[in-house]
Amino acid sequence: MSTKNNTDKHNDYSESLLVHFRRVESLKKEALSFPAIDLNQKQVCDLELLLNRAFYPLRGFLNQADYESILDTMRLANGTLWPMPICLDINETTAEALHIGDRLALNDEEGFMLAVLSVESIWQPDKKQEALAVYGTDDPEKHPGVRSLYDQSRDFYVGGTLEGLHLPLHYDFKELRPTPSESHRFFSQSGWRNVIGFHTDKYLHCAHREMILNAARKVGANIILHPVVGLSHPRNLDHYTHIRCYQEIAKKFPKNMIYLGLLPLALRQAGPREALWHAIIKKNYGCSHLMIAEDHSDPYTSDQPQYPFYPLHASQKLVKKHEDETGIQMVPLKKMVYVEDKAQYIPQDEVEPGMAVKTISSSELKRRLENGLEIPEWFSYPEVVTELRNAFPPRSKQGFTIFITGLSGAGKSTLAKVLYVKFMEMRERPVTLLDGDIVRRNLSSELSFSKEHRNLNITRIGFVASEITKNGGIALCAPIAPYEESRRLNRELISKCGGYIEVYMATPFEICELRDRKGLYAKARAGKVKGVTGVSDPYNPPANPEITIDTTNVTPAEAAQDVLLYLAEQGYVK
Numbered sequence: 001m002s003t004k005n006n007t008d009k010h011n012d013y014s015e016s017l018l019v020h021f022r023r024v025e026s027l028k029k030e031a032l033s034f035p036a037i038d039l040n041q042k043q044v045c046d047l048e049l050l051l052n053r054a055f056y057p058l059r060g061f062l063n064q065a066d067y068e069s070i071l072d073t074m075r076l077a078n079g080t081l082w083p084m085p086i087c088l089d090i091n092e093t094t095a096e097a098l099h100i101g102d103r104l105a106l107n108d109e110e111g112f113m114l115a116v117l118s119v120e121s122i123w124q125p126d127k128k129q130e131a132l133a134v135y136g137t138d139d140p141e142k143h144p145g146v147r148s149l150y151d152q153s154r155d156f157y158v159g160g161t162l163e164g165l166h167l168p169l170h171y172d173f174k175e176l177r178p179t180p181s182e183s184h185r186f187f188s189q190s191g192w193r194n195v196i197g198f199h200t201d202k203y204l205h206c207a208h209r210e211m212i213l214n215a216a217r218k219v220g221a222n223i224i225l226h227p228v229v230g231l232s233h234p235r236n237l238d239h240y241t242h243i244r245c246y247q248e249i250a251k252k253f254p255k256n257m258i259y260l261g262l263l264p265l266a267l268r269q270a271g272p273r274e275a276l277w278h279a280i281i282k283k284n285y286g287c288s289h290l291m292i293a294e295d296h297s298d299p300y301t302s303d304q305p306q307y308p309f310y311p312l313h314a315s316q317k318l319v320k321k322h323e324d325e326t327g328i329q330m331v332p333l334k335k336m337v338y339v340e341d342k343a344q345y346i347p348q349d350e351v352e353p354g355m356a357v358k359t360i361s362s363s364e365l366k367r368r369l370e371n372g373l374e375i376p377e378w379f380s381y382p383e384v385v386t387e388l389r390n391a392f393p394p395r396s397k398q399g400f401t402i403f404i405t406g407l408s409g410a411g412k413s414t415l416a417k418v419l420y421v422k423f424m425e426m427r428e429r430p431v432t433l434l435d436g437d438i439v440r441r442n443l444s445s446e447l448s449f450s451k452e453h454r455n456l457n458i459t460r461i462g463f464v465a466s467e468i469t470k471n472g473g474i475a476l477c478a479p480i481a482p483y484e485e486s487r488r489l490n491r492e493l494i495s496k497c498g499g500y501i502e503v504y505m506a507t508p509f510e511i512c513e514l515r516d517r518k519g520l521y522a523k524a525r526a527g528k529v530k531g532v533t534g535v536s537d538p539y540n541p542p543a544n545p546e547i548t549i550d551t552t553n554v555t556p557a558e559a560a561q562d563v564l565l566y567l568a569e570q571g572y573v574k
Helices: 003-033 041-051 062-071 092-097 128-134 144-154 180-188 206-219 238-248 274-283 313-319 362-370 382-391 411-427 438-442 451-472 484-495 508-515 518-525 556-571
Strands: 037-039 088-090 103-107 113-123 156-164 195-200 222-227 256-262 289-292 329-332 336-339 344-347 398-407 431-435 474-478 497-503 547-549
Touching: 041 088, 041 156, 041 438, 062 113, 062 128, 062 156, 088 238, 088 497, 092 156, 103 156, 113 411, 128 144, 128 313, 180 256, 195 274, 206 289, 206 329, 206 336, 206 344, 222 238, 238 256, 256 497, 274 289, 274 313, 313 329, 398 411, 398 451, 398 484, 398 508, 411 431, 411 438, 411 474, 411 497, 411 556, 431 438, 438 451, 451 484, 474 484, 484 497, 497 556, 547 556
Parallel strands: 037 103, 195 222, 195 289, 222 256, 289 329, 398 474, 398 497, 431 474, 497 547
Antiparallel strands: 088 156, 103 113, 113 156, 336 344
């Protein structure tokens, strides 16, 4: 009887797989006639968690009614708790071509079809309203999530239910990427009834292990270490370093107590709303408890002057308030500090007067790595430090980018050429010159001089420079780069790969116009060319350049010496 039941179950399972396979193949053929879009990284992350049901109860990207309800009440239109808008942003051209009832094929960044969206809503959101509701401010200078919403999200949203064909493909650490159903199965087979989740996107050290163990002991739970890897692209060395460090940290826990699983989540850094969102996601992965820090999902760290953006403990209070509804209990994450007298970590609130407390901030850790200095074992495990040193060598061995910006005639190209010769003489690293005119001719010949195309040209330069920097080389960039937004994006991108030094050539316009070796300003004055920076198009000076040089009374050799002295002072050259 038992054998027969098992055979019947096997046959039923095989039949369901066959039905699913036929449905997928049929949908693929149908989708050839559908309009299609290629998703960006953030959208692919959202799609994956929609398809694997980590975003349950969502069945697709939000329609307009659910979106507006979430902004107002943190609930779907039917009253179900859900604090975060999960929207599919599209450009105006795509929006105008779509109609309610259409079906839209969703591809990954390489054009491989992952799902089909049945369109229920197409609308243009009020981004300021969304920013205020989700982040608590509409000022992009105050919150990076607002800046991302304004600068990187397209102007229209499309919503509807999804039919999945494939989960996004991952070739890295496949064994560490459980779906919610797989983690549920593991916990059940292991006999884990109480499971506490630890959510992180930071490097972990000795204090974090003590914090996690302290929280787990309080509720008698096993642990899922659930680091976020959503926007850490597999081409990024930091991605691999992060995960190898998590693997080493997991080995420091008692056996059979911890489970490591990667979470492909695009973070929003929305404070309390995001913490509640994480609680729902962790519940879907099988957790009964979730550790929440006093500053959970705050966009800033204690090393930054804006810290904290959200009130301390606000995330803990919101998750605690909705415990009954989410089905997951909030466990406060207590900071642990190393007490030298005891040679151990204790909760920060248990430190007594006179105790010698030792700590190393993240900025101090970075400084020690950059300068090849000692990192004590009480702070981090040798295995973790080894991984960090492999990924982040001292500055004297890192690649770096020198990004020179300024008006035409300010001396950018001349400075870049002098520096190129100097670095070639040193023969320490490979050097690449990315002059503005050279890039325009070879990489961006099809672009105009509109603001959009100027920014695109600069981000192309930034991408090339990031690849050079990541591989230990020196990139010398010398475009006009008149807009702060594209310069900021390049700084964010390249700083993840190595050094980034912005040089502002602050030579006055009058001097630049007198030089005018290309005759550009004269043609602009005569009306022969349009969109010339400084004449008919603005130049926005950098907010915080590392070096500022006015070449009015400075020779190219002297300007180059200023840059080399700065590099030596910062440890990039010896």
